[in-house]
Amino acid sequence: MNKSLVLNVVRQEGPISRAQVAKKTNITRATVSDIVNDLIADGAIYEGGEDNSPVGRKGILLNYNASLGFGVGVDIGGTKISFGLFDVNAELLATKTVETYKVVTNDIFISLLADSIREFIAENNRDLTSLQVIGIATPGIVDYKKGIVVEGSPNLPGWENLNLSARITEHLGVPVVLENDVRAALVGEVWKGQCQNVQSAILLAVGTGIGSALLMDGNIIRGFGNAAGEIGYMLFEREQLHMNWDNKGCFESLASGSGLAARMKGEGEQTAEQTETAADIFVAAKRGDAVAKRLVEEFTDYLSIAILNLVSVVNPEKILLMGGLSNAAEDYLPRINENIKKHTFSRTSVEVTVSEIKDLAPLYGISILALRIVQPTVQFLKDIKLV
Known part of the structure; x- marks a missing residue:
C-alpha cells in the first residue's frame, strides 16, 4: 500500500522531492527513501531536476516514468x-484511422487487426517488445472480465461468442x-473530457446505431x-x-442514422x-423539405423522450452526445x-451537450481500462469504480 501511495503521489504531483512525498503521504522519510x-x-x-526550495538542503526531484512502456488502444466500428x-x-x-476490413470471417478480420497493430507500432518507431497491453473497444455486449464479445455488431463478421x-x-x-x-x-x-470530477453521467452514442x-x-454500470x-x-x-x-430495436429503428435513412426511404417519392x-x-430539412423536416422533428422528440426517461432513473449531472449524428446537433x-x-x-434538470473529445473518447477510455490490468497500483480515476 505504501509503495502504491508513493508511486501515485509522484505521478500526480511530480516532479517532487522525497521530503515532499513524505509530507504528503505521512510516511517516514526513511521508508519513503527505501x-x-x-x-x-x-x-x-x-530522478531528474533539482529542488529549488529556498530553505534546507536541495534534493533531487522524482519523476514518473511515463515512457516505461506503451500500449495500443483500438476502437472498432462498422x-x-x-x-x-x-x-x-x-x-x-x-x-491512426483505417476503413473497417470488408472480410467474411472473424479469423481473417483478427489476423488483419493484428497486422494493423504491428504496422501502427512500427510507424511510430516503437519496439514491439515494449508493448505492455492492448485495449479494444467494440460494439455489442461485452463480458469485460472474460474478454468475450457476447453479442456483437451485424457489421462485423462472426462477432458473437467471440473470445477476442x-x-x-x-x-x-x-x-x-x-x-x-x-x-x-x-x-x-x-x-479527459467533460465528465472529469463528475459522479453521475450519461453518454449517448447516436450514429448508425444507438x-x-x-x-x-x-460506478460504471454494466448490468x-x-x-x-x-x-x-x-x-x-x-x-x-x-x-x-x-x-434492431424500436428506438434504434426510429432514431438512429440507419433507422432515419430507412424511414425516409419508406416515404417513397414524397421528397x-x-x-x-x-x-x-x-x-x-434545413433546405425546407417538408418530409425531411418532419422526420428530423420526430427523431428529436424520440431522443428527447429517451433522455427524459433516463434522467428519471439516473438523475445525471452530465449528459453528452457523441457519434455521427452528433455532428448535426x-x-x-x-x-x-x-x-x-x-x-x-x-x-433533475440537466443540459445535453456534445462531446468535445469525440472520437478520442473511446481510445482514452480503453487506455485507462487496459492500464489498470498491467499497472494495478496506479490510480488514474481514484473516485470512480470501473468494475
Whole structure:
C-alpha cells in the first residue's frame, strides 16, 4: 500500500522531492527513501531536476516514468477502426484511422487487426517488445472480465461468442482488455473530457446505431448480463410491444442514422431531395423539405423522450452526445434541451451537450481500462469504480 501511495503521489504531483512525498503521504522519510529506491530499480520513477526550495538542503526531484512502456488502444466500428498509441500515464501519443476490413470471417478480420497493430507500432518507431497491453473497444455486449464479445455488431463478421482478447493475445503475446465502445468512451470522458470530477453521467452514442453508457454515483454500470445501456431497444408506445423490429430495436429503428435513412426511404417519392443517408436528411430539412423536416422533428422528440426517461432513473449531472449524428446537433439540440427543461424540475434538470473529445473518447477510455490490468497500483480515476 505504501509503495502504491508513493508511486501515485509522484505521478500526480511530480516532479517532487522525497521530503515532499513524505509530507504528503505521512510516511517516514526513511521508508519513503527505501520505496523510492525500489521504484527507481523497477523503472517506474526516475530522478531528474533539482529542488529549488529556498530553505534546507536541495534534493533531487522524482519523476514518473511515463515512457516505461506503451500500449495500443483500438476502437472498432462498422465503417472505421481507430488506433491510439498511449504511454503508461494514459496519454495518447499517436492516432491512426483505417476503413473497417470488408472480410467474411472473424479469423481473417483478427489476423488483419493484428497486422494493423504491428504496422501502427512500427510507424511510430516503437519496439514491439515494449508493448505492455492492448485495449479494444467494440460494439455489442461485452463480458469485460472474460474478454468475450457476447453479442456483437451485424457489421462485423462472426462477432458473437467471440473470445477476442484471447485471439489477439495469440497473435501479439500481450494481455488484451475488451470493453463495449460506448462504455469505453464514457471512461474516456471521465479521464479527459467533460465528465472529469463528475459522479453521475450519461453518454449517448447516436450514429448508425444507438447506445448509451451510464455512470451512477461513481460506478460504471454494466448490468447483470453486461447489457446495461442498450437503449436501442427502448419502447415508447403500447402498440410497439406487438411490432417486429427485426432485432434492431424500436428506438434504434426510429432514431438512429440507419433507422432515419430507412424511414425516409419508406416515404417513397414524397421528397425531391437526395436523401440516402441521415446526413442528407438533415441537409434536406434545413433546405425546407417538408418530409425531411418532419422526420428530423420526430427523431428529436424520440431522443428527447429517451433522455427524459433516463434522467428519471439516473438523475445525471452530465449528459453528452457523441457519434455521427452528433455532428448535426445544432439542428436538434435546442429543441431537446427545451423539451428536457419543460419536463424536469430543479433537482433533475440537466443540459445535453456534445462531446468535445469525440472520437478520442473511446481510445482514452480503453487506455485507462487496459492500464489498470498491467499497472494495478496506479490510480488514474481514484473516485470512480470501473468494475
